[in-house]
Amino acid sequence: MNKLVKKTxxxxxxxxxxxxxxxxFSLLPGYQDLEKGISDYIITYGLxxxxxxxxxxxxxxxxxxxxxxxxxxxIFGAVSGIVLILSRKMLPVSSKGLSFIVKRTLGIxxxxxxxxxxxxxxxxxxSPGGGxxxxxxxxxxxxxxxxxxxxxxxxxxxxxxxKTVLExxxxxxFLVIGLAGxxxxxxxxxxxxxxxxxxxxxISAGSxxxxxxxxxxxxxxxxxxxxxxxxxxxxxxxx
Amino acid sequence: MSLMNIELIxxxxxxxxxxxxxxxxTNFNRHSRNFIAVMGVGIELxxxxxxxxxxxxxxxxxxxxxQYTLGYTDTPFVINLAMDNLSLFFSxxxxxxxxxxxxxxxQYITAKENIYFALFFLVLASIQxxxxxxxLFTLYLFIEAxxxxxxxxxxxxxxxxxxxxxxxxxxxxxxxxxxxxISMILIYFNLGTLKMAAVAESFAxxxxxxxxxxxxxxxxxxxxxxxxxxxxxxxxxxxxxxxxPISALLSGVLLKVYLYIFMRLFWTxxxxxxxxxxxxxxxxxxxxxxxxxxxxVFALQADDLKKMLAYSSIGHIGMILAVLLLxxxxxxxxxxxxxxxxxxxKSGLFLSSGYLLQTTxxxxxxxxxxxxxxxxxxxxxxxxxxxxxxxxPPLIGFVSKWYVLLAFLKAxxxxxxxxxxxxxxxxxxxxxxxxxxxxxxxxxxxxxxKEELLSLKGFFSSTNKMKSVIYIFTILIIIFGLGFxxxxxxxxxxxxxxxxxxxxxxxxxxG
Numbered sequence: 001m002n003k004l005v006k007k008t009x010x011x012x013x014x015x016x017x018x019x020x021x022x023x024x025f026s027l028l029p030g031y032q033d034l035e036k037g038i039s040d041y042i043i044t045y046g047l048x049x050x051x052x053x054x055x056x057x058x059x060x061x062x063x064x065x066x067x068x069x070x071x072x073x074x075i076f077g078a079v080s081g082i083v084l085i086l087s088r089k090m091l092p093v094s095s096k097g098l099s100f101i102v103k104r105t106l107g108i109x110x111x112x113x114x115x116x117x118x119x120x121x122x123x124x125x126x127s128p129g130g131g132x133x134x135x136x137x138x139x140x141x142x143x144x145x146x147x148x149x150x151x152x153x154x155x156x157x158x159x160x161x162x163k164t165v166l167e168x169x170x171x172x173x174f175l176v177i178g179l180a181g182x183x184x185x186x187x188x189x190x191x192x193x194x195x196x197x198x199x200x201x202x203i204s205a206g207s208x209x210x211x212x213x214x215x216x217x218x219x220x221x222x223x224x225x226x227x228x229x230x231x232x233x234x235x236x237x238x239x
Numbered sequence: 240m241s242l243m244n245i246e247l248i249x250x251x252x253x254x255x256x257x258x259x260x261x262x263x264x265t266n267f268n269r270h271s272r273n274f275i276a277v278m279g280v281g282i283e284l285x286x287x288x289x290x291x292x293x294x295x296x297x298x299x300x301x302x303x304x305x306q307y308t309l310g311y312t313d314t315p316f317v318i319n320l321a322m323d324n325l326s327l328f329f330s331x332x333x334x335x336x337x338x339x340x341x342x343x344x345x346q347y348i349t350a351k352e353n354i355y356f357a358l359f360f361l362v363l364a365s366i367q368x369x370x371x372x373x374x375l376f377t378l379y380l381f382i383e384a385x386x387x388x389x390x391x392x393x394x395x396x397x398x399x400x401x402x403x404x405x406x407x408x409x410x411x412x413x414x415x416x417x418x419x420x421i422s423m424i425l426i427y428f429n430l431g432t433l434k435m436a437a438v439a440e441s442f443a444x445x446x447x448x449x450x451x452x453x454x455x456x457x458x459x460x461x462x463x464x465x466x467x468x469x470x471x472x473x474x475x476x477x478x479x480x481x482x483x484p485i486s487a488l489l490s491g492v493l494l495k496v497y498l499y500i501f502m503r504l505f506w507t508x509x510x511x512x513x514x515x516x517x518x519x520x521x522x523x524x525x526x527x528x529x530x531x532x533x534x535x536v537f538a539l540q541a542d543d544l545k546k547m548l549a550y551s552s553i554g555h556i557g558m559i560l561a562v563l564l565l566x567x568x569x570x571x572x573x574x575x576x577x578x579x580x581x582x583x584x585k586s587g588l589f590l591s592s593g594y595l596l597q598t599t600x601x602x603x604x605x606x607x608x609x610x611x612x613x614x615x616x617x618x619x620x621x622x623x624x625x626x627x628x629x630x631x632p633p634l635i636g637f638v639s640k641w642y643v644l645l646a647f648l649k650a651x652x653x654x655x656x657x658x659x660x661x662x663x664x665x666x667x668x669x670x671x672x673x674x675x676x677x678x679x680x681x682x683x684x685x686x687x688x689k690e691e692l693l694s695l696k697g698f699f700s701s702t703n704k705m706k707s708v709i710y711i712f713t714i715l716i717i718i719f720g721l722g723f724x725x726x727x728x729x730x731x732x733x734x735x736x737x738x739x740x741x742x743x744x745x746x747x748x749x750g
Contacts (some may be wrong), residue, residue, distance in 0.1 A: 063311065065309070067318070080357050081354075175252065187243065
């Protein structure tokens with residue numbers, strides 16, 4: 001079979017598949033037919049039920065908190081797996097970092113980036129953001145360090161053990177709040193009543209901010225661990 | 240029955256807690272870590288058994304139902320965990336097998352145990368979660384979690400082959416998950432709910448082409464995950480590359496969990512009549528039978544012991560799926576009995592092969608010469624389990640295959656009966672090939688069976704633990720083969736759930 005016939009065949013099969021997919025998905029109902037009961041319910045009662053101004057956070061950490069626990073456990077398991085597969089002894093030593101100007105500028109900026117990360121985590125129930133997003137910002141600091149100051153810099157300051165402790169601490173926070181829900185409110189991961197306060201203040205919305213903090217540390221430390229596992233090298237690879 | 244049964248949430252959360260704890264335990268000594276692992280899974284098993292024993296009367300009368308509600312009870316999108324007879328049956332057999340596998344792995348795994356056990360317990364948590372959940376999204380989450388947590392375990396021994404197998408496993412697992420996700424999203428667009436019971440109530444309202452799309456994507460997802468014929472090639476590689484306890488977990492336990500999800504989806508959530516109406520059940524039935532035959536034939540040419548066992552798994556899973564799709568009471572009885580039998584036999588076979596392969600150079604058949612002389616008793620156990628898989632009379636494999644055969648004959652499905660019988664004959668050939676190789680050269684230094692029996696005094700002493708687990712599986716296979724009537728009551732009540740999904744739907748929606 002020559003190349004042209006092969007290519008024509010492949011194109012024909014792909015076109016048929018595309019047509020079949022289009023035909024199937026054209027059956028999807030339009031937007032106006034969407035069931036709006038759930039979103040209407042959340043908009044009406046979300047603030048009253050959970051005390052969280054950010055309704056997405058209310059869904060993530062209160063209404064469907066069990067799913068979020070599952071998702072953050074997936075991250076936890078993925079980090080463990082990557083550490084298991086990629087744990088190597090050597091750090092690349094070649095990188096001495098970028099120029100003095102970049103190092104100095106980042107040195108000034110880092111505290112503000114960290115502050116922003118913590119702000120996003122702790123204000124998850126008041127403004128856009130939350131544990132996942134803020135955790136990524138915190139992890140970004142660690143990653144920028146390795147690019148700007150050289151890969152060994154962050155390693156010397158925060159050893160992988162510290163990061164593991166932070167990560168498991170975050171996971172434990174989530175689980176402990178969930179189990180406290182059983183003891184105090186009678187249901188797993190139920191919003192803890194004694195923590196509620198006036199709406200819109202920093203310490204309000206029950207256990208949501210604390211879950212956010214736990215998830216934030218877990219995601220931040222987890223992503224940093226993944227990054228540092230991936231840039232490690234074996235002895236055989238050249239530097 | 241009360242509304243909130245706290246055991247259900249503990250079943251899923253306890254393993255996560257132990258997994259997090261295991262990650263901390265880098266400085267622990269081996270003994271205490273093993274103790275925590277066995278204790279954790281022991282508590283899990285005790286919980287499930289206590290659920291069974293305490294509600295024995297309810298289970299017997301088929302009105303056993305436990306439920307746990309997460310979140311605000313009066314909202315339309317609350318997460319439910321529910322346990323009926325079917326879930327109880329699966330939870331029971333799966334947890335018992337995992338208990339024995341954990342005991343085996345405390346001795347088998349000698350490096351990086353903390354991460355190994357952390358991932359193992361996360362897999363256990365997701366298995367329990369996917370068995371218990373009554374919510375489609377949570378089910379999707381747990382299925383994906385199983386794939387992600389088992390992938391690093393497959394490439395536990397970092398070689399090129401295991402890495403390749405793990406990559407392929409991850410790729411096909413995620414693809415299957417994406418198909419599942421598409422179906423789930425389509426259901427949400429059409430019905431506005433992800434509660435399985437609510438979907439079951441209003442599935443008939445969806446237009447027929449849409450129903451077809453949803454069912455086909457669900458079928459595709461589960462066919463990929465179960466390793467049925469067109470997309471089966473990832474399974475032997477993945478199931479043979481990993482350490483022996485993980486092979487037992489994947490082949491013995493996880494495939495049964497996917498079968499459970501298959502039953503939950505197509506009998507409880509989407510009524511089976513829809514599959515018949517859309518002419519899909521016959522097609523999938525024949526596909527599964529072809530897959531069964533192909534699995535057995537490929538096992539004939541496999542020169543790698545674990546690959547041979549994995550191909551034989553494809554054969555058995557295809558047969559179970561086919562017999563379940565007959566949708567008669569006899570078929571369910573045969574199918575569920577064979578699920579139990581295959582769970583015990585395949586776990587036992589993979590564990591004993593793992594023990595035997597510790598001393599050989601490779602997994603290749605030519606390196607197995609004389610292995611029957613050096614480990615007489617373990618190899619005798621291996622032969623007994625092999626005979627069970629083939630279907631020798633006093634063992635459970637015979638009983639289950641007999642009922643499967645009867646179900647095919649009662650439904651006058653002669654191709655199925657042929658495959659069930661032919662599978663046994665082909666299996667006899669490929670097992671005999673390995674057994675004859677194992678006894679090929681005579682070695683003088685091996686202990687005799689009598690000496691090995693005498694050395695078994697410390698049955699549960701730590702050095703003998705691996706052997707003891709293999710013997711326990713062998714004894715279980717003999718005991719259940721003689722007294723398979725013990726399983727009759729739980730299986731019959733599980734069949735009741737499959738035939739009467741209305742009870743599950745009503746109770747989940749009512750509570």
